[in-house]
Amino acid sequence: MRAFLLRRLLQNAILLLFISVIVYGILYLVPGGPFDQLNFGATSATAAAAQVKRLNELLGLDRPLYERYWTWLTKALVGDWGMSWTVAFGQPVGRLIESRLGNTLLLMGLSAVFSLAIALPIGIISAVRPYSVWDYLITAFSFFGLSMPTFWFGVMMLIIFSVVLGWLPAGGAITPGKANDIVDRILHLIMPVVVLSLVQVAGQSRFIRSSMLEVLKQDYIRTARAKGVPWARVVLTHGLRNAILPVITLLGLEIPQLFGGAIITETIFTWPGMGRLFFEGISKNDWPLVQAITMLSAFLVVGGNLLADLAYAVVDPRIRYE
């Protein structure tokens, strides 16, 4: 187990290093720094070019790429992600992310819990009564969920519940002046969480259905029934405990999707989280910010997968990692 953990940690470290090289390469190899579009009110092209050159020197952008990457890496390893270029000029990227991280984790966490809370019962119902009316309804729902463009679903929710009905706030995380109002916070959370959950529910319920169907065919289910255990208990204890195992891995694999969804959802509902910060960074060519958030999301992804594998070993004693 320890050897497995060490090997996985090493693999993940290499993977993160690989991602950092790729992202750094793309961001800085393509010409066009943060100042290329500006001319600083200069009257001639040469004057503007001189200004750009001076600024590039100030930021160290005139150094060779590998040297800059090395500087970036050594600083990033001790938690210094550099200064923001355009989104919040001159502010440390680390502090910028810190102020948004909580909101994103809240959104992603609630969506994960919410989607599982819905997918689990409907997946079980589908599996216990396959080809029933309920199963067809749930299948139809999941087809819709998987075919739905998330961002459009978000915009439609916004139009219906904020513009037409006026029930829910159109964006943000709190109403100014109501910082401690818990009801207000919940109202702001409803639409982003529902939108972020939709696609997950569709995929998860299909997955739980087929996992449960597989388990219910097993001999130990028949044995339990033969011993006179009530059907509901067979499904919910004998069945579910086994059917839920692959779902743990699925949750780990869904983290990138969840983060991608957060970028879109936060942009639609102007949710002050990391996803929207990332999008602002992309729009405004703020490369230090973009690099840092990409690395953080990559870290979430590999960390999530590792946790899922470990959790799997904990809940399923048949799994042995060597």
Place this chain on the structure above:
Amino acid sequence: MTVPMPPAFDDDVLATEEVSQARLVWRRFRRHRLGLLGITVIGLIALACILAPWIAPYTFDKPDTSNIMGTPSASHWLGTDELGRDVLSRLLYAGRISLLVSLVATLLSIMIGVLVGSIAAYFGGALDTVLMRFTDIMLSLPSLPLLLIFSKTLRDFGPLRRALGDNTSVVIIITVLTIFGWMNVARLVYGSVLSLKAREFTEASRALGASSFRIIFTHLVPNSAAPIIVAMTLGIGSRIIAEASLSFLGLGIVPPNPSWGSMLSGVQAYMFRNPWLAFYPGLTILIVVLAINFAGDALRDALDPRLKN
């Protein structure tokens, strides 16, 4: 090779009509009503989009300044947008781009995936390790952030824009969707080729002196066709959504070309004045992707009944 029937069995009890594989698949597909509906819907929409220059009531960029954000009327069936352009005409023209992008990106992804998967599985050894580890790494990347980074940096790259002109955004989005879209097919083909290469017909082929290239591309890959075709069908649907998401964020298709996603880009600014503007493009995407998913599901059952679930 046809074997003449022995006269003793010259009875229509045993004489069955010869049925081709394609016909068998079609027979099973036909039984799927939703699949049939799906394929009809896709066919009609694709046809309408292809014929857009001839059947669209207006061109996609012709403004009608006297009718800005008009509600649906006799002259503009689905209304007009913030510049007074006819929404129905734009939907038809946008479909050309959206369908083209997703189709080409899917085909390219399939080609790369088939190449990587089959070569890794057939040759094995170090090549296998390198190719499939790389596939795993690509699969574990946070794809949307990287898609956005690629789209943005490539778009700001001057020489590319000068070389491609108005079509830059189309080429870029096909490229990025391909870069991040081939891994699932590679895995699929890998698994399939790995089991097929141990079968007798591969051995027979090798004994007859066929080259590795010939074995892979005339025996192993065609025998993996069923799952590849299904992955392709469903892949087109997921790429329509991916293209639309990128375009919605302003990092996919940009004007002058319209796409279903780019028609929704910035639509939040107008949703108070004309909510219908946001409704139609998204509904179109939903209908098309739903139809594709139904067709893909039916195709899976039809091509190989064992693949079910």
